[in-house]
Amino acid sequence: MNDMTRKFPKITEEGLDDLRKRIGVKIERTVEPWCYEATRDNIRHYAHGIGDDNPLWCDPAYAKTTKYGDVVALPSFLFATSRIISGYVGGLPGVHAMWSGANWEWHKPILRNTEFRTEAYLKDLIEHETRFAGKAVQQIYHVDFYDAKTGDMLAAADSWCFRTDRDQARENGTKYTEAKAKGRRVYTQDELDSYNKYYAQETIRGAETRYWDDVTEGEELPTMVKGPMTATGFIAYAQGWGGLYIRANKLAWQLQQKHPSAGIKNRFGIPDCPERVHWEEEFALEVGAPGAYDYGPERASWLTHQVTNWMGDDGFLAQAKSQVRRHNPEGDIILIHASVIRKFEKDGRYLVEVQQRAEQQDGEMSAIGSAIVELPKR
Template identity: 35%
Template sequence: MTEVPMTTAEKAEAEIYEFLDTDIQRARDLVGIYHAVTQREQFSRATPDVIRNFARSYGDDNPLFVDEEYGRDTRWGGQIAPPMINIALRQELLADSVPRDQRRPAFRGIHVFVSGSTTDWYRPVYDGDTIYSFHGFEKVELKESEFAGRSLLVTRIHVQFNQRAEVVQAQRVLTIHTERHESKKRKKYDAIEAATYTPEDIAAIDELYAAEKPRGAETRYWEDIQVGDSLGDMVKGPLTATDMMVFHSGGYGFAPYTPSAGRLAHKNRKRIGPFYIPNEQGIPDVAQRIHWDSEYARSIGLPAAYDYGMMRDCWLSHYLTDWIGDAGWIESMSSQMRKFNYLGDTHYFTGHVVGKRTEGDRHLVDLEFRGTSQRGEVTCPATATVSLPSRASDLAILPTAPREWERIAAQMLKRHGELRAEKRRSDQT
C-alpha cells in the first residue's frame, strides 16, 4: 500500500518543534563576534536594472531610483539605489572557515519572523558598486511571547560595505523565534476576519494613489521645517499574493534558503529537507510560503498569509524618500512590526515632524510616522532622522561611518583577495 504524504495541516499537527537549550546558549555565546557573510543575495552588483527593479518591487517610481539619466542632474551625479537595497544585493566574501563553536545555532523547525529593525545609512549605492557584508549577534533574550509562549528575541547586526571597504549602511534586525506547536494552541488571532472591499472602497484607495508623488527636485530646506508639520499621506495595498511575487522579483527572500525551481529545487530539498513541508497535494514546498499560502498559514495558527517585515520597511523608507526630495538623506530609521499584515490588508501611512536640530554641520529633522491597517491598528510604528540642506550650504551633509567597521571591512576584503589568489593558483596547477 502506498503511503500518502501528510498535508500541510497534518504535518503541523504531527510535528512539534521546541527550542534546544544548546541552541539558546550558542546564540548567547555569539554576541559580539563578527563573521564575513559568505552567501550572496539574489544580486551581487548594482546595475541600473537591479536598482530600478528593486524600487519597483515595492511600488516606488521615484526617478532618482528608476531612471538612469535623472540622477545626473542631482547632487548625486547619477542613479542611486533605494535605501533598503541591502536586502537584495550582496556578493559573497571568501573567508576562513568559521570555528565550530562560533557557528550559528540551527533552530531546526523553529518559526522565525522579523519584528523590527534599525538602519543607519552613510553613503549611497551607485551603478557598478559591489556590496559585501559582515554580521553578528548583538543581543539575545529569552522571554514568554504573547503569540507563541516561549520565544527567543535575537538582534542581528549586518554591516554592508562596497568594493572600496567603505561602509554604506548598517542594519540591526530584531527577529523573534517561536516554537511552532505553541502558536497553534493560542486563539489570539481567531477573531481576525479577512478584509473585503466594495468598488467604492477600491475607488477611495485609488484616489490616494493618484495624489501621491515624490517631492523630487523641489528642495526641502531645513529652515522651512516646523515641529508638527505633516509628512503627508501614502497608501499600500490591498496586499495580494501578486504583491508578494513582485517583491520577490526585486531580489528579496532568496538567501539563505534559496527557494528554487525544477532540478535546483530538488537539490535544495536534499540540502535543507526540513525547510520543505508537503502541501495539500502532497508536494514538498518551502516553509517560506507562509507569506503567500494562506492554507499553510492557517495550519500554524494564523488567519492568513502575511507579508515580510522587510517589505514594510521598504514602504516606510519609500514614505520618507518621497518627503525629503532628491537633496535629502535618511540618516537612520527604526521600525517595529507589531501586528501582522495579512493578504487583503491595506495600510495608510501618516507622520509628522517631532524635532529639528544641528549636529556639527549637519541639519537634522526627527520624524515619527506609522502604517495603520484598515482595522485601525498601527502595525508598523517608526521613527527616523533625516539630513536636509540648509539655505546657507544648500547641501545635506552625510554622517560618517565608524572607523572600526571600515577597518574590519578592509581586513575582510584583504583576506577575500588572498583566498581568491590562492584558489586561482590552485586551479592552474
C-alpha cells in the same frame, strides 16, 4: 496526517545554548546575497517591488540632471544585498522565524554599480512571552555594509526575527482570535476608491529641494497607502528582494539536502520552502498567522519610501528604525501616517526627525517607525 495536525520542531534549551555560543562571532560563510551590485535593473526591480517609481532610482535620463549624475539606489535596497539582514537566521532548525524590525544607519549614498561586501554576526538573544505563540526568542543580528572596491562603509544595521513555536501559535495563540472570527473583509468599489485616492495624490518631491529652514516641528508628511495586500504584491516584492529560501528544481533540492528543515512538505507531499507562508494560505494558517502575509523587510521599506518621497533628491536618509507589530494578511490595506517631531543641528549637519505609524484599515497598528533626515540649509 493532515496539515493542521502536523507537529513542528520546538524551541529547546539545547538549541538556545548552541545559539548563545555564536553571539559576537563573525559569520564567516554567509548565504549568497540576491544582489552583489547596485545595477540599474537591480535598483529598479527593488523599487518597483515596493511600489516606488521615484525617477531618481528608476529613470537614468532624469537622474543625470541631479547632483548624482546617474541613478542611485533607494536606501532600503541594501536588504537585497544581505540575507542575514533580511531574516536568514541560524540555529533552532525547523522553528518558525518572523522578521520583526531593523535599525539602520546610512553613511553614504549608494551609487549605481556599487559592489557590496558585508560582515555579520549574531548580536543578542532575548526571550519574550507573546500573545502570538507564548514563549518566543528575539534573535538579533548586526550587519555592516561596505563598498567592495573602496572599502568605505556604506551603512550598518541591526535586524531581528522572533523564533516561535508553530504548533503553539496555531493552537493556543490569541493575537488573531478576533480577526479569524470576523473572517476576511470584502471591499466595495467605493471603499477601494477611498484608499486609491492616496495613490492618485502621492507626490515625489524630487528636484524641488526641501530646505531644513522651511520644515516645522509638528508638520505632517503626506499619508501613504499600501495595498490592498495580495499574494501577487508579496511575490512582486520577492522579485526585487530575492527572498530567503525561494529556489527551483535542482537548487531547491540542494538547499533541502543541506537544510532539511527548509523543505516542509506541502499538500502534495512535496518538500517546499517555509517562505510560502507569504503566498500559500493553508500553510500560513498552519503556523498561526491569519493568512498569507507580507514580508517584514517589505514593510520596513514602505516606511522609508514615505520619507524619501518627502525629503527630495537633495535630502539624505541618515537613520531609520522600524518595528513590525502584526501580520498584514491578504486583503489588508495599510495607511502610513508621519510627522516631524524634532529639528536639530549636529556636527554641522541640519537634521529632522520623523515619527511614523502604520495602521491597517480597522485602525490596528501594523508597524511603527522613525527616521532622521539630513536636509540642505538655505
